[in-house]
Structures are given as structure tokens and as C-alpha cells.
Amino acid sequence: MAMIYSVGHISGAHFNPAVTITFAVLRRFSFREVPLYIVAQLLGSIMASGTIALLLDVTPQAYFGTVPVGSSVQSLVFEIIISFLLMFVISGASTDSRAIGDLAGVAVGMTILLNVFIAGPVSGASMNPARSLGPAIVKHVYKGLWVYIVGPITGCLGGGIAYNFIRSKPLAS
Template sequence: MARITVDHVEEEFTKTTDKTNCVFGLCSSPSTVTITQKLIAEVIGTYFVIFAGCGSVVVNKIYGSVTFPGICVTWGLIVMVMIYSVGHISGAHFNPAVTITFAIFRRFPYKQVPLYIVAQLMGSILASGTLALVFDVTPNAYFGTVPVGSNCQSLVLEIVISFLLLFVISGVGTDDRATGELGGIVTGMTILLNVLVAGPISGASMNPARSIGPAVVKHVYKGLWVYVVGPIIGAIAGAFAYNLIRSTDMPLKDLVRSGSFLRGTSAN
């Protein structure tokens, strides 16, 4: 009869545990734990951005106690608060346009893009569902984004304000020469200003998730494509413009050839 030693038992137990982890639980992988934490942060962050921002809209429409400037301030403040809360965990995207743009300019892995977008849409839909349950949201109190004028007018506005948003984010969030600690404040102030200017016309979405969540919950799809196409085009253009003026000592042909133009790496 074969002699079973303690070492042999421990070895077999380890092999069995490893196989079980591979089949039933990927959470044993540190990288999987990390991405899970990031996705949870994105869900929570997006949830509260939409809950507070859209909540201020619906409260103002029903009770009239917030006012339009108050809505602008609420959007800016909640984005700033959530950036400082989970920015060090997930990067505080809360916005598919930001995620896609960062991936294009090689500041975010492509393989995580679908996961982030799903997390952001989930957070938006959950927040919109919460608001729909708490408040009696009539068509006049809809808290989503619908073009007030033509679709073209809102599309142009969404491109312009999303351009500004990503231009600012690229400056304060990706350039080592910037004061990174102020990134949340500057981003929040940019959103406040964008809502103040474009809010009465397009709703100042700047974020496909912000528009898709309420649309899905309340089944209002009028002009929804504007808030998907506009922010993505504007965000990519804004990041492109900042990388174009980013300081470098390399000639343009070498910059393009090396890929530093996309990475936004300064040679200084």
C-alpha cells in the first residue's frame, strides 16, 4: 500500500484548489480583483453622478426649488466629488466618451473599454430607475436630454462642449506639468460652465450614459443618437487638439512615426 505523506496531501489539495479557482472563481487573480474594483467604482460613481445631476433636474421641474443655476452647480459639484472619491481607483471616467477617447490615445487598455461602458450604463440605468421610483416623473418632468431645437443644433453644441471637456481633462489629467490635485475641481467647473451655456438647448449631456439611462427607463428615444455621436466626436477632437499643442522637442514626422502623438508623451 502506498504511503501517503502530509506533503503529498498538501500538494494534492493545492492542485485541487487551483483547479477549482480556475473553474469557479476568477477572483483569485489579483488582476481580476483590480478590474472588479474599478468596475464597481464606475458603477457607483456613475450612479451618483446621474442620481444627483438628473435628480436636480426632476426636482426643479416638479417643485421648482432648485433653479437652473442650481442645476448647473449640482452637476459640477457631483462630478467633482465623485472624481475625488473614486478617481484613484477607476480613473473616474463615468462617461463612455471619456473611456473611448482615452483608449484611442493609448491611456486606457482597449480590452477594458466594453467593461467600463457596461458599468457606466448600468450605473446610469440604476440611478434613472431610482429617480423614476421616487418621483412622479411625468413627460413634462422628464430628466433626460431631448433637443429643444433641431437635432443638428444640439449635435453641434454637444460636440463643442464635449471638445472643451476632454481638452480640459487632457490638460489637467494627462499632462505631468499640470497641477493634478486640482483636476477634479477644474473638471467640475468645466461641466458647470457647459451646462450653463448649452443646458437650455441640448441638455448639455456630454455623456452618452447620462442620456441613455433616462431614455431606457422612461422610453424616450427622441434625438438620442445626438447624445451618443456628439459627445464621442467632441471628446476625441478635444483630446486630439490638446495632444497637438502639447510641448515636445520632436519634429512632427518623428512624433507621428513614434506614436508619441497619440500617447501624448512630452519630450521635455
């Protein structure tokens, strides 16, 4: 939430490659800029993960990345659902001119918090490929990593498309 309020007016607060890709697909962001944003997002995650690994004695039991606790399919379904909800809220709170823009950070932050409470125990509630790739690369833990790439991208695309579908429908009187 703090980062959204800090730099959202500069970058649109794209800290998540799945959100960046979805915005590009929905023509709210230039496809030309997608590779640069994704590289920056991945580098940021790798540098943050490297810093944590350097400063703290991270044992395999204290791994700070995301790995499926249950099956990969369970985690994939959770990641799709929570990423769908996240992108739906992002679309409504930050891209629709009818929304109260000052509350976008709170709405997105609370959605992330609720998603973590619900899906965290099973999937780790990543919702962000960069958030999972950084720790995996730094600590060489790749178990189920595909879940955290496929799930958030699929869920975000679905959430963004669903919101745009209802946004385009006239309101019943």
C-alpha cells in the first residue's frame, strides 16, 4: 500500500509482471514498455531477496519464497483465484474514473491482506511472478515455481477482462 501511494503516480504502481501484462493486453499500458518493466520488477525482486539472504541467516526451513504446501494443482487454483480478485480490485479502484482514486492503495492493500489470509497457508499467496522468482533464483528453490508464473498471469488476465466486461455494460436503472 505504501509503495502504491509512493510511486503510483509515476509508474502506475506496476510491481507485478502479471498486472503489467494484463494492463498491456487491456490497452492501458504500452506493450513496448512491458519487457523493461518486467526486467525491472525481476531485478528488484532478486536484489531484495539477495539483501534478505545476505543480512539474515536464511535456512531451508526459513525460506522466504513461495512453494506449494499442498499439491501444485491446489496452489495453482488458489493463485488464479486470488490473482483474479486482486486484478479485479486494481481495475476497479485505480483505472475506473468513477472510483475514488485516493482509496486505491487501501483497496488493493486490503485485497492482498485478505488473499494472504485465505490462500497463504496453501500456496503462499504470491499473486506476483516476480515475488516468487526473486527468492527462487537467490536461494535455488524451484519447487512448483511454474505455479507462481502461470497462476498470477492467468488470474490477472481473467480479473482484468471480467472488470472491463462489467465496466462496458450500461448500469440498469
